[in-house]
Amino acid sequence: MTIPKVAAPYRSILGIRVASLRRDEAISLLTQMIRDRTFTKVSFLNAHNANIACSDKDFAAVLNDFLVLADGIGVDIAARWLYGAPFPDNLNGTDFVPDLLKASDKPLTVALLGAKRANAERAAARLSQIAPQHKIVVVHDGFFTAQEEPGIVAAIGSLRPDILLVAMGVPRQEMWIARHMRPEHCTLPIAVGALLDFLSGSVPRAPSWMRRLRLEWLFRLLIEPGRLWRRYVVGNPLFLFRVLRQKLGGPGGGERS
Secondary structure: OOOOOOOOOEEEEOOEEEEOOOHHHHHHHHHHHHHHOOOOOEEEEOHHHHHHHHHOHHHHHHHOOOEEEEOOHHHHHHHHHHHOOOOOOOOOHHHHHHHHHHHOOOOOEEEEEEOOHHHHHHHHHHHHHHOOOOEEEEEEOOOOOOOOHHHHHHHHHHHOOOEEEEEOOOOHHHHHHHHHOOOOOOOEEEEOOOHHHHHHOOOOOOOHHHHHOOOHHHHHHHHOHHHHHHHHHHHHHHHHHHHHHHHHHOOOOOOEO
């Protein structure tokens, strides 16, 4: 599968093509893809994902077959260093996906795959409140065996959702989409990380003032230091070092359309 040719500039961040779009442009683009039934795999790039892609070449190759959106202050800093300006908007999936659903007046079928079952069910209920025009269906939680996988893929194919939200963590969710999802299964499979956990309320979000200051990563570190210290305390400086190395090594691919 090749990313559809769209009038969207991109910036190369550590070898990953990231679309340079305003929020309204990204919503309009994805809404049009749904309308035209243009199969497109969607993911988000932040500092953590980029670090994983640097050490996992299979994951990096898979990402370049996705439409990748900019997520977080890390990639904004990278864009400033490499191209002289940040991305037009922060399109983190936790806010962007609900905005995408709210923006669509046409009733859609939205399938959820991943997280714990209870969290997925609560997330489905929350999405039904946010965008009641859509049909929200939980296909399966994120804990399944290889033997169960064909049945899950078949269930998605039978449902044929407009949007499939896959919440299994990085890089498992992107690799799973790449291996199993085809145009006959859904239109937009979107890798959404912890979105279902956030929507369910099981993982709290940062206060609005911290989100405005782009400090949500710090809030997550404070509430889950044991799990996330390596991602942020080690990972963020490592990401910036890699970006600096890209800058010193050349223009990094430039902004293109």
